[in-house]
Amino acid sequence: MTQRKMRIGLSIRGYGYHPAAWRHPDVPADGTFHVEHYIRSTQIAERGKLDMIFFADGAGIRKVDTPPGSLERSAYDLVEMEPMTLLPALAMVTQRVGLVTTASTTYNEPFNLARKFATLDQISNGRAGWNVVASWSGWEAQNFGLDGTLDYETRYARSEEFVEVVRGLWDSWDPDAFLFDKESGRYFDPTKMRVLNHKGKFFSVRGPLNVARLPQGHPVIVQAGASDRGRELGARTADVIYAIQDSVERCRAYYADVKGRMAKYGRAPDELKILPAICPVVGRTRAEAQAKYDQLQALIDPLVGLSRIYNTFGDLSGYDLDAPLPIDALGDLELRSLSEQFVEQVRRERPTIREAYLRAGVTGSARIGTPADIADEMQHWFETGACDGFNVTPATLPGGGEDFVNMVVPELQRRGLFRLEYEGTTLRQNLGLKPHPGAAAPQPGTTQSAAA
Template sequence: MPKRQLKLTAFCHPPGHWRMPGAKPTDMDFEECVYLAQVAERGKFDMLFFQDSAAVAPAFYLSGGNAETLAEAARCVRLEPLTLLAALAAVTKHLGLVATATTTYNDPFNIARKFATIDHISKGRAGWNLVTSQNVDEAQNFSQDKHMDHALRYERAQEFYDVVTGLWDSWEDDAIIRDHKTGRYIEASKLHVLNHKGKHFSVRGPLNVARPPQGYPIVAQAGSSDPGRELAARTADVVFTAQVSLDEAQAFYADVKGRMARYGRSTDDIVIMPGIRYVLGATESEAQERYEMMLSEASDDGALASVQRLCGNLDIRDFPLDGPLPDLPPSNAAKARQKMMIDLARRENLSIRELARRFTFSLGHLVYVGTAMRLADMMEEWLTQDAADGFTMLSPYFPQPLELFVETVIPELRRRGIFRTEYEGTTLRENLGLRFRTNRYVGIKQAVGA
């Protein structure tokens, strides 16, 4: 029986450790983004994933608007990712191209139109990372006084997804006929008007883009709270998650896949890909040296900024840096990520200073420091023990870590027979082993025998 095949995502974001030797910018440099995409495609990665935020790093607000607090924050500027995906589609051939677009501060029609367009440009390689914004600072950039409540954000996200996918079904796959003899450009019976009227949105449709090549572009979801897991079970093709131990990952994997049946979905309809923040070296000591160098880079103010957003309305600077993390009020940003941070501090008895530096580096994900062989061991164990279908690889800077992964880890995964040597298909769905999304109206016609 063939072995299960690992899926891989390269996570691309403005690098926090931009001072490392050989580090190059990816925040505003398109040529560097092209290079990373080509490295990932050479390694036969499934996807290149761009995280996004519609606000400057919250470090700026920790000092009442003192921009000096922001001075070392490398993630304060970035290219708008949907525009970037369209450009990268022209210089890649197989690599999936995925970007975050929030349901909290966007409109369904525009999101449906943009991702459908990118799917056409890339010939079926687009993906939408559906998120409810974590960054409370985004609200004031969209005419809101405060960030929307967590529960309401997920309620809105459910309806947002329904509208977007309904718009993607506006046209059946063969509705655009362009018949020169009859002069008929479309087959009118294969055009469908959505006429959605809900609590959050009223959208008539139809979409003015033909149906995407994948049926639906890949939908990814990154929430790990209970509402996030429910949204993933109902909507997601891919789940990006942060699990820091095998036991936790197995429990998350079983929980999300166990929710899918009530939505008429198979467990094979979703790919779960925990994140790994990795530091590779030819030896354990070389990897550890690189890791320690990166931990020492951040100032206390810069490190504190990364955890402050998860502290509710409590100002972490009011407590001794070398003392324990105090009890935190509930966060309206990322509830699961806040719990993960608290658990880490309690489990390892970390001071606020130690926690801030560790969390700044990890971004809340599992941290691996060591050799390629040992990383492949861990990845194989998680795959075979139903803790993951693949992984999201988070490079601490670019391009060297990703180059090292492709040069050292990929060959080891192939040697074990758990990673591809060539792409299986032409679309991202095909390469992920996910089914084509049939148009809902075709399904209804088939059901009634029309």
């Protein structure tokens, strides 16, 4: 029997996932203004045979100057290129790596997004993926004529209908709908065009999509919601779930819960890949790895640190940074699933304020060690029912991604846990997902007509 392989994505947003990443001497401080920065990280991912690159995203700056003075010191999640526009450029300089971006169901219309992802799938020959998010931030809302974000139930209900419409639009054309018959003059067969005529609570969309059938049929659907509603939606509709869990036990429980919900939708557990975030800081020795991490931690400005725990705990700038965090100063928990784990950890361990913000430093669990240490940890999660692979959230870019690919990937390959070569050409194939029944047949017609 062939050994089960990990699926691995590389999150290439911004400067990396450490809040002080942009200040690191090896990180170009204006990197996110230049396409070359993103190209470099994408090509690193492909060199490492990773399944996909992944963009988290928000429609605007999702933070304010709290505490005062923190915003001007923050580069993480501040300004960057718009990923939907960026991905086609990245598609042109790669051949195999999957191209996944977050796009909001609150601040888009289904027709527009269906069309963009369809086109990305065509440009990249079947490597597109969509991370469906319902957008939690009130700051984004203000960029779209709203005072605040939609309520939780409405966001989710809209999101569910949104995905249904997009999927319907992707099925607008049967794989053999286009005839290209110059002789008869018929371009397509109208019996193979499907007009959606969707009328729902949130959307009214006639269709069909004015983009032909996609190489993958449907791009890969990623989801990142961890509440009960989010889990149910993931179990029903997602191909991949991006998870953030801070311990293997918690992730195992999450994995069992979500996979356990799939049977009632007629889905086998393997039709969904659960990939938790991991932030590896790798060194040839443990001391080297620790030194790399310490260097980054020392670069966190206290105001930036405090801003990262502001949403959860409120303004702590008046307190002694080295005194225990006053848990009664708790703010509201708008980003529910992400905050809960952190609050619980603070209750349990009673860190000082400085310790708390230093811990909040990265997205995903920081793993500091040698390639073997990191691979041990990943293998442990993978083989004890906690995940199907990982979404790597490197501390810095491109360096953190490069370290992972240069040092950890060969170790995983040596252990037989990760591919030596891409198995397929599409993201769906490489992730080991079932082909979508509507995947477009190879289209020799295009080249024939070019030659004609």
